[in-house]
Amino acid sequence: MTHNHGPFRPKIALFEPDIPQNTAAIIRTCSCLGADLEIIEPCGFLFSDKRFKRVVMDYMDKKMIKFYQNYNEFFKIKKNQRVILMTTKASVSYDAFSFKINDTILFGRESAGVPDKIHGLVKDKLKIPMMNKKRSLNIASSVAIVLAENLRQNKFINHG
Numbered sequence: 452m453t454h455n456h457g458p459f460r461p462k463i464a465l466f467e468p469d470i471p472q473n474t475a476a477i478i479r480t481c482s483c484l485g486a487d488l489e490i491i492e493p494c495g496f497l498f499s500d501k502r503f504k505r506v507v508m509d510y511m512d513k514k515m516i517k518f519y520q521n522y523n524e525f526f527k528i529k530k531n532q533r534v535i536l537m538t539t540k541a542s543v544s545y546d547a548f549s550f551k552i553n554d555t556i557l558f559g560r561e562s563a564g565v566p567d568k569i570h571g572l573v574k575d576k577l578k579i580p581m582m583n584k585k586r587s588l589n590i591a592s593s594v595a596i597v598l599a600e601n602l603r604q605n606k607f608i609n610h611g
């Protein structure tokens with residue numbers, strides 16, 4: 452299997468992503484900072500789109516991404532692993548949380564976050580505090596913020 456780089460890397464999971472430019476930016480962030488990317492389908496765009504391929508393939512081959520058919524399959528496989536949901540609805544801030552290097556950090560769909568059912572399946576939910584009355588960050592920005600915090604807490608163990 453080519454999609455898993457080993458147990459000592461964070462996993463960034465995207466729930467039904469629908470904007471190719473965001474997924475492309477996340478692929479680049481995961482590749483540069485050292486995280487595995489996982490995608491819960493259906494995906495709202497085609498990975499085979501030439502423009503998308505050209506942007507991302509220097510950074511990550513599709514074979515390196517783990518795809519789940521749906522969130523039931525995702526949670527079945529993650530049953531003995533910690534999954535952390537990033538949501539604006541959380542009460543705990545990401546900087547108050549102790550990350551493990553192999554955590555799976557789950558991000559919602561750009562248009563709608565994750566359904567209530569998924570909120571009910573996840574114990575650890577975190578927010579990135581924002582100024583009052585702001586709706587949400589761009590998903591790719593929120594991935595970069597939280598992934599960097601995980602790696603900072605874990606002393607960038609895999610990095611040069």
Ligand SMILES: C[S@@+](CC[C@H](N)C(=O)[O-])C[C@H]1O[C@@H](n2cnc3c(N)ncnc32)[C@H](O)[C@@H]1O
Pocket residue numbers: 536537538539557558559560561562563564565577578579580581586587588589590593
């Ligand atoms: C554009 S946002 C989704 C907005 C969507 N309308 C909602 O209500 O969740 C895409 C994803 O980025 C993450 N995100 C964005 N801003 C965040 C914040 N301030 N705290 C935690 N997660 C955030 C969440 O995972 C969210 O589901």
